[in-house]
Amino acid sequence: MKTLALCASLLIATANAAANATRSSGPFLKSLDSGTGWIIGNDLWNITIGEIYGKSLFYQGQDLIGNAAGHYSGYGNGPTSQHRIARLIPSIDGETNFVWTSASVYQNSSEYLDVVFSAIEVDLHWVIYPELAGAYQYLVNKALPTLAVLRTLCRLDNTTFTHGRTNAKDDALPPYADILAATKVQDETWQQADGTYITKYDWSAFVREIDFHGVYGDSFGSWYIRPGRDYINGDHLKQELTVHRESATGDAVELNVIHGSHFQVTSSATFPVGKTWGPWLWYLNNGSREDASSRAQQEFAAWPYTFLNTTGYQSRGRVSGRLVLSDGRPASGAAVFLGDNQSDVSTLDQGTDYYYAGYADDEGNFNLDNVRTAEYALYAWSNGGDISDVAATFSQNNIVVGDREALALGDLIWSVKTRERIFQIGDLDRKALGFHNGGAPRQHGLVAQSPANLTYIVGESNASDWYYGQSALGSWTVLFDLPEASNRSATLAISLAGYSKSSDLVISVNGHSVSQLLSADLLSDPALYRSGTTAGEWHYYELHVDSGVLQAGLNNVVFQVTRYTLWRGFLWDSVFLDWN
Structure with missing residues (x-):
């Protein structure tokens, strides 16, 4: 009491x-x-x-x-x-x-x-x-x-x-x-x-x-x-x-x-x-x-x-520049990020200091205003659109921003590979947009609607026929025609918008094993099972396809889920195949 x-x-x-x-x-x-x-x-x-x-x-x-x-x-x-x-x-x-x-x-x-x-x-x-x-x-x-x-x-x-x-x-x-x-x-x-x-x-x-x-x-x-x-x-x-x-x-x-x-x-x-x-x-x-x-x-x-009149808060400058791809195209709509200098941490995971994000315009021009005085690295990547075929990331270290300084970096050349593309499914933008259920309103368990087995025919199917997430036991097969045989090797690129443990993926081309993406080896983010439909943590892999594997006529790439965990799996960004 x-x-x-x-x-x-x-x-x-x-x-x-x-x-x-x-x-x-x-x-x-x-x-x-x-x-x-x-x-x-x-x-x-x-x-x-x-x-x-x-x-x-x-x-x-x-x-x-x-x-x-x-x-x-x-x-x-x-x-x-x-x-x-x-x-x-x-x-x-x-x-x-x-x-x-x-x-x-x-x-x-x-x-x-x-x-x-x-x-x-x-x-x-x-x-x-x-x-x-x-x-x-x-x-x-x-x-x-x-x-x-x-x-x-x-x-x-x-x-x-x-x-x-x-x-x-x-x-x-x-x-x-x-x-x-x-x-x-x-x-x-x-x-x-x-x-x-x-x-x-x-x-x-x-x-x-x-x-x-x-x-x-x-x-x-x-x-x-x-x-x-x-x-x-x-x-x-x-x-x-x-x-x-x-x-x-x-x-x-x-x-x-x-x-x-x-x-x-x-x-x-x-x-x-x-x-x-x-x-x-x-x-x-x-x-x-x-x-x-x-x-x-x-x-x-x-x-x-x-x-807030502290020197650190009020001391700011401006950074501008123009991103141009090494093939001559402007980096139209590219995502631009000012982050940690000389860092091996992904831009999504950086968080020690201060960060600035924006997008380039149609001509590759970008402006980042009110940037705290410090030394940064500049990063950029494709946000889809006119450069949706670009997998490479741009980076430049030692960007020094002074107080009330308008730092003009001029033209920045973004080195990109110029390989002959055989096919591509989905824009390279680190997001699952464009795929079935990609970018849908957040809802738990949506990936369970993705089919266990799927066939995508290059030239006939649309990106919306590919689902944003692959989870269940089964195989997704890409079929494509080649007009003639070639002795060249190829590169199969897989860009994941995210991955949630524990699921395993075995990848083959015309029956030849190319690689495995195994739960034991992959870093996992929770986006897919926490209602994410657009992105989690980006993963990018380039897989070698030996010469002679690709043939004249019908070819296939198979993505087979061999280990399954409910609501977990692979959040897709893009898949493409290039001649080397």
């Missing part, structure tokens, strides 16, 4: 403090009289933040968190810190959550208040303007371990926030009762009695395409708006979790994953001290998606923000 009375007293004290805080003028930071936390906010909103969790989020006279977990931040998949073991800090979602040891005013200007919450590993800043419903946030590394996932998030009341929205999906979140009544079939995935699935991965999105995302209902909306995104790991095909219904409690979850690996082979990184993630805007409104969209446009136009 004493414990219940103490808890009740604390709740009353917190509620009274929050009510008093709403009568404050302008942005504020207040310590609770109990010494167990702080309240921040302005005349429009306020939140009570304890050692780990932010609770009692008041906006328009209502607590938007209620019994949900609230606002918190943390990391996962890195070494366990000794201070965590000693303090036995609990985690409600399998991650290590930051423990706030202090809160203080970092900067109090005439325009805003910057409040910093400090943990051993990081500082989390809240930049609060007087008339803004919400706050800008940014995170600064002090002593983070090597990690794969770093995020902030809000877990909000499940009756107030009934829907979720990203640039790719806007729909009602699944009712908590439906999750409880369903059968769990894999991580965060449940099968209902009618055979359909509920999974949080259906709400994932490609990070650099998101305008804004969040959860909303009839009267309230909570949104993350992230312009810039140079602090987020990975290239154009970086995808992450965004919103979902929490399976353990029913909370409406609004995720801000700023370093993640949910769809990759790996993305563990060790960060320099001072690495800054953000700022982004956490924004509250009446649930209007139109208002959130308008605010997002305003924020993207204002980036990089002027209030």
